[in-house]
Amino acid sequence: MPYFRVLLEGRGLAIPSGDEPIVGFFTTRWVRAQTSDEAKRLTPSLVLYEWEEGEYARHNEGGRLTVSVDTVRSVGWLNFVWNQPGRGYTFYPADAGDAHDSNA
Helix, strand or coil, rough: CCCCEEEEEEEEEEEEECCCEEEEEEEEEEEEEECHHHHHHEEEHHHHHHHHHCCCCCHHHHHCCEEEEEEEEEEEEHHHHCCCCCCCCCCEEEHHHHHHHHHC
């Protein structure tokens, strides 16, 4: 079964953080799937669970989080194994989220 690296973007957060609340993030997850389309379908639920019911749920003071797939890339077995489990987030504040939206 092929291996994929999936870059995801999450929006809809509201996490207090100094002057600017955090409103979104980027994260990478590594999955095994038959096709890139299957990887796109499977991966968002991994992140949604962490923010709706898992360890991060209590931090979000915003509405319902939406997670979208930014890119999917096929990777080799060694790259997949080396980068497991694929955790962590790169957060952005409201002003950066607005700038990102205007470039879409």
